[in-house]
Amino acid sequence: MRLVPAAVPRPAAPAAPRRLGAVELVPGRVRAAVLSVAGRVLDRAEASYDAAGATPADIDAALAGAAGVFAGHDLQGIGVAAAGLVDPGAGLILEVNDVPALHGYPVTERLGALTGAGVRVEHRARLQVLGDRWFGAGRGRRTFASVSTGEVLGVGVLYDGEVMAPPGGRSGAHMTVSASGERCTCGARGCWKTVATTGWLRARARAAGLPAVGLDALVGSGDPLAGQVVDEYAHNLALGLVNVQQLFAPGLFILHGEAREGGERFRTVVEERLREAVAFTEAEQPRVLVGTAAVDDVALLGGAGLVLSHL
Ligand SMILES: [Zn+2]
Known part of the structure; x- marks a missing residue:
């Protein structure tokens, strides 16, 4: 200060x-x-x-x-x-x-x-982008995205200095990412939320017969199968973010919440997936950062x- x-x-x-x-x-x-x-x-x-x-x-x-x-x-x-x-x-x-x-x-x-x-x-979920814009890794930028991960999934986008918050717009959790996916709490099928929140990770880890089901424990276990589940989770998170990048090219994605437990590998998988989605080399290469603010704050x-x- x-x-x-x-x-x-x-x-x-x-x-x-x-x-x-x-x-x-x-x-x-x-x-x-x-x-x-x-x-x-x-x-x-x-x-x-x-x-x-x-x-x-x-x-x-x-x-x-x-x-x-x-x-x-x-x-x-x-x-x-x-x-x-x-x-x-x-x-x-x-x-x-x-x-x-x-x-x-x-x-x-x-x-x-x-x-x-x-x-x-x-x-x-939209508002947290302003926390990053004033106090976090988004300082000095006019366009970037801030992402809630874990139990609650959502994206806030700052675009040319303004929070994108059109009346009736949502925070992205119910974007359709699969044509024939699981039924979501909203009633639709294949929402991003059905494959990129903590509930999916726990169910996937249990189905794989893994003793640990939390991201923290899966990452720390060193078990290759656990590693695969974590990578799959990162890819699922990236699914929604790729759509955001395609539409608004925020360039910077700041992840909050559970993603912190994923460590460097998790961050890298998401970032690489986003970079693959950038079609032309003149565009800013997307970067993924993990927010440092306490989750509760x-x-x-x-x-x-x-x-x-x-x-
Ligand atoms: Zn839904």
């Missing part, structure tokens, strides 16, 4: 450094954090609720509980990273699977009333990035 020398008089500057507020709202849980403008988490709080049985009043209570962390901080604003379908313009959560109380929930209005701060909301950094993006 760069420090301004205390002796230099800056009469126009505020007395205290202003902070960034971030909230992550997912089924069953609300997390809130106060961050410095450099993206350091200074304080955090969490509240839980019963996803299936909660009423909107229960959501209000959980939000108020977590938002207690903002008391006494001079916030530039609060960015909310929400699961499900959101309407950023109206500040609403439209729909979250298995959480009826969040259907049409006015999250920016409620949080604004609780804190007095300006509040914005965006979809969690990725969405919060995205929320803080949303605040900075709208100053």
Whole structure:
């Protein structure tokens, strides 16, 4: 962090450094954090609720509980990273699977009333690209992609300085990558999610008769069969990313979540697959980096990035 020398008089500057507020709202849980403008988490709080049985009043209570962390901080604003379908313009959560109380929930209005701060909301997977853009490996770039891996799969794309977030657009998990694949939770067949999330990896490792089923353990086992399963997983992840590269040529892909456990080999397999997909040599050769932010902080950094993006 760069420090301004205390002796230099800056009469126009505020007395205290202003902070960034971030909230992550997912089924069953609300997390809130106060961050410095450099993206350091200074304080955090969490509240839980019963996803299936909660009423909107229960959501209000959980939000108020977590938002207690903002008391006494001079916030530039609060960015909310929400699961499900959101309407950023109206500040609403439209729909979250298995959480009826969040259907049409006015999250920016409620949080604004609780804190007095300006509040914005965006979809969690899209938003994390702003965490990378302001605080991570995407700094200085106007176009790149940020990828959630593991239980939750999704891609956020920054294109020429703007987060691609068209109304009705999604984060990529339900792109069709196989014409006759497995049935997905959404009802369709062959979604990217059916072959490139933790559930697929566990099932594949079990079907192969491997004792270990987590990515970390498979990579560490040294078993050649486990290695094959890991490579297959990396190829499946690359399937969706190749489509993103073909359409938007982000050039840089920053992987968050489970991919960290895959180590250098996993990263290399994904990167090589992307490079094969670049048709002409004049284009930027795609690079894959693994994000260094703590997994729990990725969405919060995205929320803080949303605040900075709208100053
Ligand atoms: Zn699907």
